[in-house]
Amino acid sequence: MDVGYFLKLLLSGLTRGSIYALIALGYTMVYGIIKLINFAHGELYMLGAFTGLIVASLMSYSGINPVLSLIVATIIAIIYSSAYGVAIEKIAYKPLRKSQRLSALISAIGVSMFLQNFVLLFQTSDFLSFPNLIPTFKFLKPVENYLSSAQVLIYICTALFLIGFTILVKFTKTGKAMRATSQDSKMAQLLGISINKVISFTFLIGSAAAAIGGVLISSQVGQINFYIGFIVGIKAFVAAVLGGIGSLAGAVLGSFVLGLVESFGTGYISSNYEDLFAFVVLIVILTFKPAGLLGKSEKQKV
Amino acid sequence: MMNRVEILKKSAINAVIGILLTFPITVIKVNTIDQEITWRWYMMGLVGAVVLIISFFWIRQQERQNSGSTFKFNESKLGLKYHSIMSKPGVTKSVLGSAVLLIVLIPFITTPYTTSIITSALIYIILGLGLNIVVGLGGLLNLGYAAFFGVGAYTYAILNMNFGVGFWLALPLGGIASALFGAIVGLPVLRLKGDYLAIVTLGFGEMTRIFTENSDKLTRGASGIANIPKPTFFGHAFGYFGSTRYIYLIAVALVIIIIFIVWRMENSRVGRSWVAMREDDIACESMGIDLTQSKMTLFIISSAIAGVAGVLFAAKNTFINPQSFTVWESIMILCIVVLGGKGSVRGVILGALILILLPEYLRAFQQYRMLIFGFLLIVMMVFRPGGIIQNVRKIYKIEGEPTNE
Incomplete structure (x- = not known):
């Protein structure tokens, strides 16, 4: 067995996992609070990447320092994606909070369709190349065959985000309000927590994470x-x-497991079936352990 | 209740937000190859105007719904007139009769192009009716429906390519193959509920497409299968015009048969168990209905209908490839059901006609088709979750006046 190849797949699996983790957090948070699969969450990642690309190209064409461009592009992408996230919630989900869950899901599909075609119509259907802004880290020289600077940057950003996020949820007042809302939103409301604010904030954080993921992965992949x-x-x-939907640690764990499965699957089985592994994992997990790796199985009350 | 000026003010604020929000995507266009940037400032005005108008009607409608003063067709003047005409003896029959006559005559009085488009709409009506069983009656969301459609189409294409099987034999075989596929998918899937079911069916749909794209020997991969023969009439093959008309008539016949089947199923014991399951699955189970069995029949029948539609689709287009059976195809069929009216046969027919025919005849609007459909889905869910023609539950009335004797 080729150790180098294995190592390369391992590291690229971790990269995938990091990006999935940034997006999965948004899914699981929203699900935890309003029990909705935000089908359009992936589109926020795409919008983040596009906004980032536009800003980064604007800056780099006018000759501004690449590192500065990357930072500014990421910040603007975060702002825009969060704004979209909050707006989507207000328009498409808030009026449906009391209706059937099927209605909210269909509305989410509508949002996803709308946003994709919005970008398709106003930008382009072609692939756009993302300006190469990530600096080359000198200390990576000896291992450059296995690990790129972009990957290191992705690991660092994901780690920082996860740490910051954990502190936010565990130790701040807002985090407490979020946890309370997800446990029992009616009771939380009675205790003076503004549910609407908490939900908006959840969408904001989730979208921000997706935008970070979007900019980072696009600057690595390049288009x-x-x-x-x-x-x-x-x-x-x-x-x-x-990982168990609704569980934050679970989302991160699940993301890394999936990232590794995909990476080894494409590396050792066939790259034609790249998109297949995720669905196989999904079907297996839902058949054998529907609550997920770290999730608690909900008891149904009549 | 807000007055118009207040609504207009609010809409103006929303328009400004809309302009700000869409600024980078709509105004700046980057050409990454030539490293050029185009600024389209006029977009700001355009977006502002569109958001202002939509927001105005949105808020007004919301206000109306909150105060309960919405437009009700059945209580409006037009509605009352409609009902008074329709309730006269013999009117329903004569309307239905002339409609059927018109439908049969269409291919002989219009161009083959029109006939061909209406045939596609008919295929979508069949698909809509099939998905309607799952979504409308059973309340389950199947996002992989195009895969079942694809199984039917590929059954005909592959059997024909390898064994020379004709259309009429393939029609039931496609239905059976698709039903079998439905049963296989159904086994692990049907224990799941709501959102999970939606995602897993989506997963199965995508898996099917990926396999079709990659199995070169069986399905010829992404390049698809061409030269699929059109149906024959007892061994007699038609020319181009003749076969367009012939397929149209077959489609009409199939739609009528499937409407009949759906209508009979809806009012049968099984059909009522589906509706009961949609309303409350625990209560349903405690009434002695076997949920798994009833979900399974639901799934299999709906898959079989999609399979039949698939065979017809393959025969009509004479060429199929995996791109015709993607998730977006499934979502398109879902749009038909949701827009027209979940659970309502008339609604599904109307939905398919609107979504398939309108973009064909409004070419300028074609480009914005999916954008508008996405928006329509949201609007429908927010303001009229039951669809254009809402399904009315059957109410059993006891005949006769109560007496005091």
Whole structure:
């Protein structure tokens, strides 16, 4: 067995996992609070990538320092994606909070369709190349065959985001309100928590994470189009289900497991079936352990 | 209740937000090959105007619904007139009769192009009716429906390519193959509920497409199968015009048969168990209905209908490839059901006619088709979740006046 090849697949699996984790967090948080699969979450990742690309190209064509461009592009992408996330919730989900869950899901599919075609019509259906802005880290020289600077950047950003996010949820007042709402939204409301604010905030954080993922992965892969969000969104959802939907630690664990499965699957089995592994994992997990790796199985009350 | 000025003010604010929100995507266009940037400032005005108008009607409709003063067709003047005409003896029959006559005559009085488009709409009506059983009656969301459609189409194409099987034999075989596929998918899937079911069916749909794209020997992969023969009439093959008309008539016949089947099923014991399952599955189970069995029949029948539609589709287009059976195809069929009216046969027919025929005849609007459909899905869910023609539950009335004797 080729150790180098194995190592390469392992590291690229971790990269995939990091990106899935950033997106899966949004899914699982939204599900935890309003019990809705936000089908359009992948589109926020795509919108983040597009906004990032536009800003980054604007800046780099006018000769601004690449690192600065990358940082500014990421920040603007975060702002825009969060704004979209909050707007979507207000328009398409809020009026449906009391109706059937099927209605909300169909509405989410509508949002996804709308956003994809919005970008397709106003931008382009072709692949756009993302400017190469990631600096080359000198200390990676000895291992450059296995590990690129972009990958290191993705690991670092994901780790920082996850740490920050854990602190937010565990130790701040907003985090407490979020946890309370997800446990029992009626009771939380009685105790003076503004549910609407909490839900908006959840969408905001989730979309911000998706935007970070979008900009990072596009600057690594180098090209994007309007369709990138859909399949990644579904895979991140699979990751969230795998970890146990509603559980934040589960989402991260599930993402890394899925990332590794995909990476080794494409590396050792066939790259034609790249998109297949996620669905196989999904079907297996839902058949044998529907609550996911870290999820608690809900008891049904009559 | 807000007055118009207040609504207009609010809409103006929304328009400004809309302009800001869509700024990078609509105004800036980047050409990454020539490294050029185009600024389309006029887009700001366009987006602002569109958001202003939509927002105005949105808020007004919301206000109306909150105060309960919505438009009700059945209570409006037009509606009352419609009902008074329709309730006269013999009117329904004569309307239905002339409609059937018109439908049969269409291919002989219009161009083959029109006939061919209406045939596609008919195929979508069949698909809509099939999906309607799952979504409308059973309340389950199947996002992989195009895969069942694909199984039917590929059954005909592959059997014909390898064994020379004709259309009429393939028609039931496609239905059976698709039903079998439905049963296989159904086994692991049907224990799941709601959202999970939707995602897993989507997963199965995509898996099927990926396999079809990659199995070169059986399905000729992504390049698809061409030269699928059109149906014959007792061994007699038609020319181009003749076969367009012939397929149209077959499609009409199939639609009528399937409407009849659906209508009979709806009012049968099985059909009522589906509706009961949709309303409350626990209560349903405690009434002695076997949920798994009833879900399974639901799934199999709906798959079989999709399979039949698939065979017809393959025969009509004479060429199929995996791109015709993607998730978006499934979502398109879902749009038909949701827009027309979940659970309502008339609704599904109307939905298919609107969604398939309208974009064909409004070419300028074709480009914006999917954008508008996406928006329509949201609008329908927010304002009229039952669809254009809402399905009315059957109410049993006891005949006769109560007496005091």
